[in-house]
Structure formats: structure tokens, C-alpha cells
Amino acid sequence: MxxxxxxxxxxxxxxxxxxxxxxxxxxxxxxxxxxxxxxxxxxxxxxxxxxxxxxxxxxxxxxxxxxxxxxxxxxxxxxxxxxxxxxxxxxxxxxxxxxxxxxxxxxxxxxxxxxxxxxxxxxxxxxxxxxxxxxxxxxxxxxxxxxxxxxxxxxxxxxxxxxxxxxxxxRGERELQSGRLGDAPGERGALQYFREAMERRPGDARAAQGIAAVESALIRRAEEAASKNDFASAERWLQSAASVRPGMETVEDARQRIAMQRRARVRELLDQGMAASLRENGLPQARRTLSDMLRIAAPGDPAAAELRARIDQVAHYGLFRAGQVFTDALRAGTRGPPMVVVPHGGFRMGARDGEEGASPSERPLHYVRFDRGFAMSRTETTVGEFRRFVQATGYRSRAVRRGHSIVYAERTGNLVRRSGVDWRHDFEGKPARDDMPVLHVSARDAEAYAQWLSQQTGERYGLPSEAQFEYAERAGSEGSLAWASRVPPSFAGNLTGGHDRSPTGRRWRNAFEGYGDGFWGPSPAGRFPSNAFGLHDLSGNVSEWVADCWHEGYRRAPADGQPWVNPGCRQRVIRGGSWASAPAQVRSAWRLSTDGDTTNARLGFRLVREL
Incomplete structure (x- = not known):
């Protein structure tokens, strides 16, 4: 019929x-x-x-x-x-x-x-x-x-x-209106009628519109599934839609929209999980949030790994994880210095038996353990970071008030006193670039900067303890130097090397033979590779203030790594080698006593922050 x-x-x-x-x-x-x-x-x-x-x-x-x-x-x-x-x-x-x-x-x-x-x-x-x-x-x-x-x-x-x-x-339009799309195997619905119409009359615009409408309906089903966080079903609907008009960009565009929605939902769960991990007794909720995230996140989504790592590490690091780099927001609207989370753990502090160049003040060798990690500045404090502090507070450093500091004189090759030099100057007394380590600062200047950062962030910043500095400098090493060989490896840091030359051709009399780093004077902060903890320049570039008062040895020193401080002490401790240090002063156990008001061209500082 x-x-x-x-x-x-x-x-x-x-x-x-x-x-x-x-x-x-x-x-x-x-x-x-x-x-x-x-x-x-x-x-x-x-x-x-x-x-x-x-x-x-x-x-x-x-x-x-x-x-x-x-x-x-x-x-x-x-x-x-x-x-x-x-x-x-x-x-x-x-x-x-x-x-x-x-x-x-x-x-x-x-x-x-x-x-x-x-x-x-x-x-x-x-x-x-x-x-x-x-x-x-x-x-x-x-x-x-x-x-x-x-x-x-x-x-x-x-x-x-x-x-x-x-x-x-x-017929196709009636099927479409009834929701019978014909996308399932063996199902006769709108799609089959529209395709037959195209066979009867190639170029049938109404059939072409109907086929596009079937595709749109499948995409809507995918979007509805995504709105319920059922992204597996959403992908199945998208695959069905992709077979309707192969080669068209419509489905891929929808896939990108749903992927963005998926990422946004995953990020929302990440934020919820992170917030839960910060609350007291919030870890169970954070773990439930992680479970929800794993149900909807794409395989390998880094957000899931981030939340899992946060849950695993919160007992030791609070908000952070070992090796994480972060900055704190300042009330002024800017950010604080980049900080690296140093892992918790323990180490043997001090000079080893038979260590060449060691002094009695570096003994006895003793065990120190950090039950909780801490954050340390990734590099020395820079001129630009210290400038922001001075501009915000009007602080007058020791060298500014005193009117002079110690600089390097190329003409004689010596360190000499020069008037009008302060934190704004480099090792020769010339204006310093913002990316250079700040020099000509006293221990009290460093502590004033730390106090300002604490006020700006609401966190506790300060100079590192001797134990924190040595633990971070060693980064798991046990030898006298931060690296295994007696001669520094290539690009170990800004050290005194036998291949180094000053602008007028001067050479070091006591240096690492066979080594050169291309600098005579400090290098920009972070120029050389970091150590295993992600920290730069702890063994070289500039020596640094630490929080401890000077003690002649480690007897009765704290075993938990806290600073060893006597109220009102004037003699402070300097740690870490510099661009002008002899090889013995680059050892991980090396320490030096000096007056807390000292300022010169070889001495800077970095900070630590409680977690």
C-alpha cells in the first residue's frame, strides 16, 4: 500500500x-x-x-x-x-x-x-x-x-x-518531540527517519536540521548528566552525538564545555577538601571529599593528587606539603617572599670525626630532630624585598644610621670601610639591583624585616636557627660539604674557585682548585641550581645571619632544632659560605661568631616561617 x-x-x-x-x-x-x-x-x-x-x-x-x-x-x-x-x-x-x-x-x-x-x-x-x-x-x-x-x-x-x-x-520530528532519538543500536527513531529523508532527497534542509537537532538533544543529555556530576554518562552521550554528524565541531565544543565544568567541580571539591583539612578534626570530612572527587575527576587529574597529598601531609605540615613553594599575602596587597616547605626529619649536626678544617665550636656531633616541617626562604632576601619593607615602614637600617659599611675594593683586593654605603648598595658600594641579595644589614635589621612580615601576614617569620640552617644546607648529605666530591660539581654555586678572575685579573689565594662559576662578587639570588630541598645558595653566594647567640660548642644545645638564645646577647652566629669564603668556610658545619651590628659585603640573610 x-x-x-x-x-x-x-x-x-x-x-x-x-x-x-x-x-x-x-x-x-x-x-x-x-x-x-x-x-x-x-x-x-x-x-x-x-x-x-x-x-x-x-x-x-x-x-x-x-x-x-x-x-x-x-x-x-x-x-x-x-x-x-x-x-x-x-x-x-x-x-x-x-x-x-x-x-x-x-x-x-x-x-x-x-x-x-x-x-x-x-x-x-x-x-x-x-x-x-x-x-x-x-x-x-x-x-x-x-x-x-x-x-x-x-x-x-x-x-x-x-x-x-x-x-x-x-515522522522524524514527531519522534524527536517524543524523545525517541534513535541513537541506540537497533532503535528506530528520529535519526533514522531524517537520514532516510536525506536519502530520498539529498540536500533536504529540513532533514539536515532534524539531524542537527538530534545531535543537540544528545548533547543536552550529556550536559544534564554533567550537571549531576555523572561525567561517565556525559561522555557516553557525547560519543553518541559524535556519530550523528561526524567531523562537525559541535560535539568537541560541548566536550570542552563539559570538561571545563568538570574541572570547575573538581576544583570546588579541592577547595572544600582543603578547607576541611584546616579545621580541627576536619580530616574525616576531607577524606570524604576526596572520595567524591575521585568519582568525578578524570584519570590522572592533579587536583585529586593534590588533595590526597594534603591529607597525607597535614599532620606534619598543616597547610602545606614537603617541597611546596608558596608566598603569603601581605596586607598591602602584594605577596611575601617565596618560601619552600622543608620536610620534617632528623640529622646529625656538627663536624664529623676527622673533618678537615673543623673547629671545637662545631662539636660535639649531636642528633637533632624536627617533628614538624618548617618553611625557609627559597633564596637570600633580595634588595627588592628589603626595599619594599623600608618603603612601607620608613625603617632606617644600622648602616644608614651609622653612615658606612664594609665593601670590596678592587684596587687593593681588600674589604674596606666606605661612607654612605647601606642596604641599597652592592659589594663594591655601587647601587644594587633588586634581584641581588641584600648586603650591609645587621642581625637586628634582618629581625626587623621578619617582624614586619609577621605583622603583614599574621604568620610567624624569623631568622633560622643554626640547626635549621645546617639541616637545610645538608639536605640529606652526611659529608663535610653539601655535595659528595671534594671539588664542587659544575655550577654548585657562587664559591671561590681557581678559575675565577676579578675584572682586573685578580685570583683567589685559597680557593677550590679546578672550579669556576663566572662571578667575582655576589650573583643574583637563585642563579644557581637548588639543592635537594629546593633551596638556593645555602653553601655560597653570601653568608647569612641565624637566630642563635654564639656558644663555644654544642653541649646542652637544643635537640629539637630551636634557636639557642641568651637574652641580651651581642655575639651572633653566621652560617654558610660566601663568594669570598675559603673552602673550609663552605663546609656544612662551619659557623662564625660576630657582633650582631656587623654589616659588610659578604653577609646577608634569609627567613624561616612556622607552619
Whole structure:
């Protein structure tokens, strides 16, 4: 049983018995009367009447004149609208003069023009609701006027296929509205109907829109699943959508949107987990949040690893994890110095037995343990960081108040006192760059800077203890030097090397033979590689203040790594080698006593912060 209006029409009227004469009955090949009406399916019924040739009167002997009239009408593309149009005239002429070659030629031209008009109507049916109706009107004329023409029969087939595609479009739209998309294997739904419509009529814009609508519906399902944190289902819907219109960017765009939504949700859970880990007794909640995160995070998502590490480390490091680099916010709106979280643990502090260059003040060797990690400045405090402190507070350092400091003089190769030198100057007394370690600062200047940072951040900053400094400098090493060999490895740090030369060609008299680092004087902070803890320049560049008062040895020294301080002490401890230190002063156990007001071109500082 035919399903489509055009098919019904073709079955009833493909071969017409009408001979084109006036008043001739509209019959089928068996002589039965043909139904005069054709219904086109659509949004409401559209009725196209069967075409009846209008009555045409031609007087005897006027045939040549009528032929000319038909040719004029054909040239003006007046094909069938009235009795004096080309096709009605040619039907009457053909009935009277069936063998006339002029009439046959004009009929052939008229048929071609009629088919061209019908094809134009079919071409605009996607944008013009009347296009298919007009195409059927043309087909009705063609069934009567040129049913024997193969080109006309092909055109009528195109109408049938257009009817079928429209019917399939309607079925697809109903399925789409009902939510039956046809995306599952073996399921017949909207997608199959739209694709069949495209097969019937390639370029069917309505079917193409329907296919795109199926894709959009699948994407909406993916987005709905993502909104419920069901990202596995969201990906399955996206994969289904990707098979609808392969090669289009729509699905990939949706995938990117959902990936952003997923990342945002994971970051939200990360924030919740981090906040829970900070609360007292909050670890169970943090672990539950991690479980939720693992259910929705993509494999290998670093946020999950970050929260897991935070939970694992919170007992030892509070907010942080070993090796983490962070900065604290200042009340002024800027950030504090980069800090590195030093891992908790223990080490043997002091000079080893038989250590060359060691002094009695570096003994006895004793064990120190840090039950909780601490944070240490990644590099020495820089000129720029100290400048920010001075500008914010108006602080006047010791060298500023005293009016001089100790600098290096290239002319003599000695350290000499020079007026007008303070923290703003380099080792030669010239203006210092902001990325250089700050020099010409006393222990009290360093402590004033630490106190300001504490006020700005609400955290506890201070100078490191001797134990913290040596533990950080060793970073797990046990030898006298921070590295395994007697000669520093390439780019170990800014040390005195046998290959170093000053601008005028001076050399060091006591230096590491075979080593050179390219600097005569301090290097910019952090220029050389970090040690195993992520800290720079602890063994070289500039020596540094620590918090301890000077003691002649370690008897009764704290075993927990806290500073060993006597109230009101003047003699302080310096740690770490400098750009002008002899090899013995680069040892990890080396320590030196000096007045806390000392300022010079070899001495700076860095800070630690409680976690």
C-alpha cells in the first residue's frame, strides 16, 4: 500500500488516456475516471487539483497563426495558466496536427520549460512553503500534457521522492518531540527517519536540521548528566552525538564545555577538601571529599593528587606539603617572599670525626630532630624585598644610621670601610639591583624585616636557627660539604674557585682548585641550581645571619632544632659560605661568631616561617 501522496498520484495518473481535446474526460489506462484531487502531507492538508486543459478554440485555417501564438507564449514562459498559454494551445494543435514537426518541436521545448519550472519549485521547497505545491501543480500539467516523455516521468519520480522525504521529516520530528532519538543500536527513531529523508532527497534542509537537532538533544543529555556530576554518562552521550554528524565541531565544543565544568567541580571539591583539612578534626570530612572527587575527576587529574597529598601531609605540615613553594599575602596587597616547605626529619649536626678544617665550636656531633616541617626562604632576601619593607615602614637600617659599611675594593683586593654605603648598595658600594641579595644589614635589621612580615601576614617569620640552617644546607648529605666530591660539581654555586678572575685579573689565594662559576662578587639570588630541598645558595653566594647567640660548642644545645638564645646577647652566629669564603668556610658545619651590628659585603640573610 503506497504511503505518500505523490506515490498515490503516480499510481493513478502515470499513464493518462486524455488526448488533450476540449472536454476530454480525465481517465486512467483502463478508461475509468481519474480522481481530480491530490493531497500533499504537511502542516495541514494542501489540495492540488488534477489539471484540466482549458478549452481552446482554433478556427479552421488559423493553425499557422496559433503556432506563432504558442511560440510567443513559450518564449514569454506563459506555459499553462490560461487558454492562450503555450501548453493548452499546443495540446489542441497536436490533436489536430499530430505529425506536424513544428508542433512537435514546440511541445518538446514546452515540456523542457515545464520541467525546469517544476525543478525550480522543488529547489525552493525548503525555504518556500508553496514550493512543493507548485511542483505538484507542474506535475499535474505534465501528467496530462507529456506523460509519454521520459524526462517528465523522471521529474514525477523526483516529486514522489520529495513527498516521501517530507513525510519522513514529519515522522522524524514527531519522534524527536517524543524523545525517541534513535541513537541506540537497533532503535528506530528520529535519526533514522531524517537520514532516510536525506536519502530520498539529498540536500533536504529540513532533514539536515532534524539531524542537527538530534545531535543537540544528545548533547543536552550529556550536559544534564554533567550537571549531576555523572561525567561517565556525559561522555557516553557525547560519543553518541559524535556519530550523528561526524567531523562537525559541535560535539568537541560541548566536550570542552563539559570538561571545563568538570574541572570547575573538581576544583570546588579541592577547595572544600582543603578547607576541611584546616579545621580541627576536619580530616574525616576531607577524606570524604576526596572520595567524591575521585568519582568525578578524570584519570590522572592533579587536583585529586593534590588533595590526597594534603591529607597525607597535614599532620606534619598543616597547610602545606614537603617541597611546596608558596608566598603569603601581605596586607598591602602584594605577596611575601617565596618560601619552600622543608620536610620534617632528623640529622646529625656538627663536624664529623676527622673533618678537615673543623673547629671545637662545631662539636660535639649531636642528633637533632624536627617533628614538624618548617618553611625557609627559597633564596637570600633580595634588595627588592628589603626595599619594599623600608618603603612601607620608613625603617632606617644600622648602616644608614651609622653612615658606612664594609665593601670590596678592587684596587687593593681588600674589604674596606666606605661612607654612605647601606642596604641599597652592592659589594663594591655601587647601587644594587633588586634581584641581588641584600648586603650591609645587621642581625637586628634582618629581625626587623621578619617582624614586619609577621605583622603583614599574621604568620610567624624569623631568622633560622643554626640547626635549621645546617639541616637545610645538608639536605640529606652526611659529608663535610653539601655535595659528595671534594671539588664542587659544575655550577654548585657562587664559591671561590681557581678559575675565577676579578675584572682586573685578580685570583683567589685559597680557593677550590679546578672550579669556576663566572662571578667575582655576589650573583643574583637563585642563579644557581637548588639543592635537594629546593633551596638556593645555602653553601655560597653570601653568608647569612641565624637566630642563635654564639656558644663555644654544642653541649646542652637544643635537640629539637630551636634557636639557642641568651637574652641580651651581642655575639651572633653566621652560617654558610660566601663568594669570598675559603673552602673550609663552605663546609656544612662551619659557623662564625660576630657582633650582631656587623654589616659588610659578604653577609646577608634569609627567613624561616612556622607552619
Amino acid at each position: 503506497p504511503l505518500f501522496a505523490g506515490t498515490v498520484l503516480a499510481a493513478a495518473c502515470a499513464l493518462s488516456a486524455c488526448d488533450g481535446k476540449r472536454g476530454a474526460p480525465d481517465t486512467g489506462p483502463d478508461g475509468a475516471a481519474r480522481n481530480p484531487l491530490v493531497t500533499i502531507s504537511g502542516e495541514g492538508a494542501v489540495v492540488v487539483p488534477a489539471w484540466q486543459p482549458p478549452q481552446v478554440f482554433i478556427a479552421e485555417g488559423d493553425e499557422p497563426k496559433v503556432i506563432a501564438e504558442a511560440e510567443t507564449a513559450l518564449r514569454e514562459l506563459r506555459l499553462f495558466g490560461g487558454p492562450r498559454d503555450a501548453i493548452p494551445l499546443l495540446l489542441e494543435l497536436h490533436a489536430r496536427m499530430p505529425d506536424d514537426p513544428r508542433v512537435a518541436a514546440l511541445r518538446e521545448r514546452a515540456n523542457a520549460a515545464l520541467i525546469a519550472e517544476g525543478d525550480a519549485a522543488l529547489a525552493r521547497m525548503d525555504s518556500d512553503p508553496e514550493g512543493l505545491v507548485r511542483a505538484h501543480q507542474v506535475g499535474e500539467v505534465g501528467r496530462t500534457a507529456a506523460h509519454e516523455d521520459p524526462a517528465m516521468r523522471a521529474y514525477l519520480t523526483r516529486i514522489d521522492r520529495a513527498d516521501q522525504s517530507m513525510q519522513l521529516d514529519h
